[in-house]
């Protein structure tokens with residue numbers, strides 16, 4: 286296994302950030318397309334099927350909004366990980382200070398916890 290350099294790690298984070306931003310943009314587009322007013326008028330133009338369509342749209346919008354929230358939170362994790370690359374501790378767990386491990390950092394560039402702390406986090 287080759288050692289993960291800070292330059293490689295930063296480029297992994299940048300890539301992940303770009304992908305996450307793209308994902309958020311796509312979600313926002315889907316969200317806007319599900320404008321209840323617009324969907325209602327589309328439905329109204331044909332047969333009047335009533336509320337079920339609207340409820341589904343609202344449900345779908347809520348789901349997308351939740352996803353956008355999660356993705357935004359993930360962006361903050363990426364930014365925080367990027368900040369940590371300016372310190373000497375970027376390879377260390379923010380909880381216990383042990384090395385996170387190059388393989389884990391490569392797979393999950395935004396992570397700030399070693400696998401042990403991650404596993405324990407639920408209990409804390």
Ligand SMILES: [Zn+2]
Nearest residue numbers: 378381399402
């Ligand atoms: Zn740890």
